[in-house]
Amino acid sequence: MRLVRCDSINVRDRVHFFSLAAQIMRQILIDHARQSAAAKRGGNAITIALDDAPEPEGKKTNLDLIALDDAMVQLAALDSRQCKIVELRFFGGLSIEETAQAVDISPATAKREWATARLWLHRAINSSPVP
Amino acid sequence: MTPERWQKVKEVLATVLEAPASNRDACLEQLCAGDDSLRREVELLLNQQDQMQSQFLDETSLAEAAAAVLPGENSSVGRRVGAYKTLERIGVGGMGEVYRAVRADGQFAKEVAVKLVRGGFDSASVSERFRNERQILASLDHPNIARLLDGGTANDGMPYLVMELIDGERIDIYCDRNKLTINDRLRLFRKVCSAVQYAHRRLVIHRDIKPSNILVTKDGTPKLLDFGIAKILSPVDDAETVLTVTQAMTPEYASPEQIRGDAITTATDVYSLGVVLYQLLTGRSPYPGHTHTPHKLAQAVCESEPIRPSSIVVRKESLTASNSAADQDFAEVYRAAFG
Numbered sequence: 113m114r115l116v117r118c119d120s121i122n123v124r125d126r127v128h129f130f131s132l133a134a135q136i137m138r139q140i141l142i143d144h145a146r147q148s149a150a151a152k153r154g155g156n157a158i159t160i161a162l163d164d165a166p167e168p169e170g171k172k173t174n175l176d177l178i179a180l181d182d183a184m185v186q187l188a189a190l191d192s193r194q195c196k197i198v199e200l201r202f203f204g205g206l207s208i209e210e211t212a213q214a215v216d217i218s219p220a221t222a223k224r225e226w227a228t229a230r231l232w233l234h235r236a237i238n239s240s241p242v243p
Numbered sequence: 244m245t246p247e248r249w250q251k252v253k254e255v256l257a258t259v260l261e262a263p264a265s266n267r268d269a270c271l272e273q274l275c276a277g278d279d280s281l282r283r284e285v286e287l288l289l290n291q292q293d294q295m296q297s298q299f300l301d302e303t304s305l306a307e308a309a310a311a312v313l314p315g316e317n318s319s320v321g322r323r324v325g326a327y328k329t330l331e332r333i334g335v336g337g338m339g340e341v342y343r344a345v346r347a348d349g350q351f352a353k354e355v356a357v358k359l360v361r362g363g364f365d366s367a368s369v370s371e372r373f374r375n376e377r378q379i380l381a382s383l384d385h386p387n388i389a390r391l392l393d394g395g396t397a398n399d400g401m402p403y404l405v406m407e408l409i410d411g412e413r414i415d416i417y418c419d420r421n422k423l424t425i426n427d428r429l430r431l432f433r434k435v436c437s438a439v440q441y442a443h444r445r446l447v448i449h450r451d452i453k454p455s456n457i458l459v460t461k462d463g464t465p466k467l468l469d470f471g472i473a474k475i476l477s478p479v480d481d482a483e484t485v486l487t488v489t490q491a492m493t494p495e496y497a498s499p500e501q502i503r504g505d506a507i508t509t510a511t512d513v514y515s516l517g518v519v520l521y522q523l524l525t526g527r528s529p530y531p532g533h534t535h536t537p538h539k540l541a542q543a544v545c546e547s548e549p550i551r552p553s554s555i556v557v558r559k560e561s562l563t564a565s566n567s568a569a570d571q572d573f574a575e576v577y578r579a580a581f582g
Contacts, residue, residue, distance in 0.1 A: 144312040175300075175308040190249040202300050224257040231256065231288040234295045 127214045131196075134204025138181070141203070145177040173202065176237065183236035188231065197225050252284050259285065260549070276366045319492075323347055324357050324397045327405060343408060355392060356409070358472075360402040369402040370395060372475045377449060380471045389436035389458075389468045404475075411458035418523055428523050431465055432516075438467045439516060443509045447471050450507060452515035453496040454522065495528060499545045 188195035191216060199204045199212055212222035244252070246438075255274045262270040271370035275282040298304050319342060322329050333356070344357040360369060373394045380391040393405035411417070414435070418428050435457055439449065449456075450473035459465050498514035501507060521529045529549030 113372055127560060141309055141312060143306075148312050170283070174305045176306050177312060184567060190244060190246050191253070194253075198300075205302060205305070212423075224261075225253075228253045228256050228288070230295070230300055231291045232253075234291045234299055238291075 119161050127210070130204050130206055130210065131200060131214050134199045134202075134206070138203040141177055142181045145181075149178060168221055179237045180233065183233045184238060187232060194225050197222060198229050201226055252281065252288070255281065255285050256288055258301060259289065288513070291538075319359055322397075324359065324392065324403050325353065325395050325405070327357050327393075329357055330354070332441070344405070345417065354408045356389075356406045358404040358406065359397070360404070369475060373402065376471060376475055379445065383442055383445065383447060383470055385438050385441045387434050387465055387467055388442065388470055389466045391470070391472075394452075404472065406468065407466075409458045409459040409468065411464075412517070413454045414459050415454040415522060416456040417459040418540060425524060431459065432462070432520055432523060435465050435467060435519075436516060438465075439512050442470055443512070448474070448507060448509055449512045449515075450474055450501075452512055452519060454519055457519070494532075497544065502545055 145196060161239060184195050187198070197211055199216050200211045201208075206214065208222050208226065211226070212219040215222070217225075255271070258274060259267050259270050271282060271285060283351075285356075296556040311434070319329055319340065320332060324342075324344065326346055326348060327344040328347040329344045331343045332340055333343050334341035337362040339358055342357045342359065344355050345352065376393060377391070383390070389409050390407040391404065392407065394403060396412055397403050412420070414431065418431070423431070430579070439452070442449065447470060449467065449470050452467060456468045458468060496518045498511045499505075501511055518529055521527075530547065531545040
C-alpha cells in the first residue's frame with residue numbers, strides 16, 4: 113500500500129530512489145516487528161510441550177528492530193542528518209560512498225557519522241530500561 | 244543531551260576512533276581538556292565497541308531481523324515442529340503453510356504433511372479444540388480420506404497439524420490433464436462422495452470441500468484432505484457469528500447457510516460437493532462473473548440460481564444430481580445425493 117503512493121512522487125534519480133526505498137523499508141519492517149510483537153504479547157498463555165523447550169542460548173543475538181527504531185527517533189532529535197545516514201546505510205543498504213552522495217557530504221564525513229552513530233545507537237538500545 | 248552537546252561529543256568520539264589505539268588515551272585527554280563530563284560521555288560510547296558485535300547494523304543483521312519479522316519465504320523449513328522436522332514447503336493457504344516433514348528422531352522414515360497454522364488464530368483454543376477432536380478425526384479410516392496423525396502447539400505457540408502426506412494433484416486439474424470423460428469424472432467423484440458419506444456417518448463434517456482439498460494420486464485414488472480441520476480452526480462451535488465462519492471457509496464453495504452463519508449440517512458438505520461436481524462437469528463456477536469479489540460471490544450464492552449445467556454440457560441425465568446439490572434447499576440436496 114505504501115508503494116502505491118510512490119507513483120505521485122517524482123523519483124528524480126537513483127539516490128532519491130534509494131533514499132525513498134530506505135524510508136519505506138524501515139516503515140514496513142517496523143510495522144511488521146510491531147505486529148509480531150503484539151501477536152506474541154496477545155492474550156492467552158501458550159502451552160509448551162516438554163520436547164519443545166526453548167532453543168539453547170547463544171543464538172539470541174537478533175537485532176530488536178523496534179528498539180532500533182526508537183533509538184533512531186531519539187537520534188533524529190539530536191541530529192536528523194545522522195539519523196538519515198543510518199536509515200540509508202542500514203535500511204537502504206547503501207555503501208558509505210552512496211550514502212555520502214545521497215546526503216551531499218564527503219565519504220570521510222559519512223564514515224565518521226556512521227561510526228559514531230553505530231556506537232550511539234548500540235548504547236541507546238542496550239541501556240534503555242525494558243518497560 | 245542537547246543537539247549542540249552531541250555535536251561536541253561526536254566530534255571528539257570520531258577523532259579518537261580514527262587515532263591509533265596506542266594514542267587514544269592521550270588524544271582523549273587532550274580533546275576533552277578538563278571537561279570531565281564530556282570525557283565520560285565519550286568513554287561510555289567508546290566502551291560500546293567492546294560489547295558490540297561486529298555485525299551490529301550490517302547487512303546480515305538486517306536480513307536476519309527482517310527474516311524474523313516478515314512472514315518469509317521458507318522461514319519454517321528445517322524447523323522442529325513437535326516430533327517432526329520440516330523439509331520443504333509444499334503449500335500456502337489462508338490458514339497457514341503446509342510442509343513435507345519427517346520424524347525428527349528418525350524412528351520412522353515415512354514422510355508426513357505438517358500444517359502450520361499462521362496468525363489470527365487463538366493458539367490456546369485451537370489446541371484445546373484439537374484435543375477434543377483428534378480422537379474422532381484420527382479414527383476416520385477410509386481409503387479416500389487423508390489421515391490426521393498428530394497435532395499440537397509448536398514452541399513459538401503456533402498450532403500445527405500432522406497429516407498423511409498425499410502425493411497427488413487437484414481433482415479438477417487431474418481430470419482435465421488426463422482428459423477424463425464425463426463417466427470417468429463421475430466414477431472418481433463417487434469415491435469422493437463415499438468418503439464424505441463415511442465421515443458423515445461418524446458425525447464429522449468437512450466444512451471446506453473444494454478442489455484443492457481433493458487430491459488424486461498417481462494410481463487414480465482421490466484423497467480428501469483436511470477433514471474436520473475447519474472446525475478446529477474456526478472460533479467457538481455453534482454460536483459462530485457470520486464473520487468468524489467466513490474466516491474458515493472458501494466463499495466459492497461455501498453453502499448459503501455457511502455464508503449466512505446459520506447452523507452447519509452435513510448438507511453444507513453436500514452443497515460444496517455439488518459445486519465441485521458442477522465444475523468438474525462444466526469447467527466453470529456455478530456463479531461465473533462473481534468469483535473475484537468475495538462479497539458479490541457471497542450474494543450470488545445466497546440469492547441467485549446457478550445456470551443449469553445441462554445447458555452448458557450435453558450429457559443431461561448425469562447432471563441432475565449436480566444441479567440439485569447446488570440448489571439452495573439443502574434438505575432436498577441431501578436426499579438427492581445420498582437418499
